[in-house]
Amino acid sequence: MDDSVYAETDPAELAAYREQVETWMNENMPRRDPVNPWHPTRDDDVGSTRNRELQRRLSDGGYAAVCYPTEYGGQSLTIAHRRIVDEVSMDFDMPLLFSVPTMSITGPTILEFGTEEQKQRYIPAWIRGDELWVQFMSEPSGGSDMAGALTRADRDGDAFVINGSKIWSTFAQRSDYALMLARTNWEVPKHRGLTMFIVPIHHPDIEIHPIQMVDGTEEFCQEFFNDLIIPAENVLGEVDDGWTVASRLLFHERAAVGGASPYTQGRHRGRSADGLADLAELARDRDDGERGLLRQKVGHLETLNQVDRLLSARVVKGIESGYLPAPAGSLVRLFHGLSQVERQSLAFELQRDNALVWNQGETTGAYGVEFVQRQQSCIGGGTTEMARNIISERILGMPREPAADRELPFNQVPRNG
Known part of the structure; x- marks a missing residue:
């Protein structure tokens, strides 16, 4: 990984860059419909085509892959610049299908291990939106x-x-x-x-x-x-x-899933994760005996949001400085997975019947779907159990779990059937 992506940046330069990004986004990217939002990870040909088109727009404007080296089509900017693009783009349709895994997992792995011919062939193609990985x-x-x-x-x-x-x-x-x-x-x-x-x-x-x-x-x-x-x-x-x-691919995967990767691109304003404004309003509107408890739970989730953000920043800085080893990305991965389950569970609790049954066009049903799928944040990118093992063994230095096949030739390892 290029350490220059973590370089300190002049605040005045970042302020000017934010203004530049805001102007460009307003003139070139479609604004997100808050009532009927487009889902960039929808599993159909229309979603795939639109992601490619939006990625090409970002690339043409110079706002795709801002932390990738310029020699491969990126901008050679810092993670601070990328965060500005993420913040400004939250109200616009973005090609998030390219963010994970193309830009943030397979991409940096090729950047680290690829031959020069491989990097010249593949990296510019996905930055332009021509190829998904x-x-x-x-x-x-x-x-x-x-x-x-x-x-x-x-x-x-x-x-x-x-x-x-x-x-x-x-x-x-x-x-x-x-x-x-x-x-x-x-x-x-x-x-x-x-x-x-x-x-x-x-x-x-x-x-x-x-x-x-x-x-x-x-x-x-x-x-x-x-x-x-x-x-x-x-x-x-x-x-x-x-x-x-x-092993490096898994490092990049945990960093991407946990929000600590410099190579992710864009994020949308979520229902249960960003600011929790809609959940707080639901808690305030409750007129039963649970109102006070639910407000405390919303406050707890807001605390988790802040810890998640600060933990990501600390781990990124720690790995860059050498204070933390590379496997420290599992700290972010573990915290993000567990806190996401809490967010989605509380959102379901607050929506009550509206998350179970809803009319076409209503958005409350999304809370029910997220609740059913809530454990995926503890599985994707490696399970939380794996993250705990990595933290205990590779960060805390605890003994590894015994493995009978560790030094055994693979053709001698007993297998079923």
């Missing part, structure tokens, strides 16, 4: 053991032949490329025989199966690879050293 990491039989990948990549001259399956890939059906972790060596312990590949998704030897969620959407997918041939030039990093690349 996704991660092919989890597997149906793997659970949280990503290093136990069974998807295999067998060397065949100047190419690799890939067979296997990946799952829980966000919007894979709308994306163009993926970073995929596959096993290239079965005779060494599991962490030492993996390789990261750049994979074109819309390939005749890849089957993509969308997975329907509880709210009817199809955000996640499962993929099947049937003798998929990938050229060796698509290896990211070194052959058999894919775990090094994957």
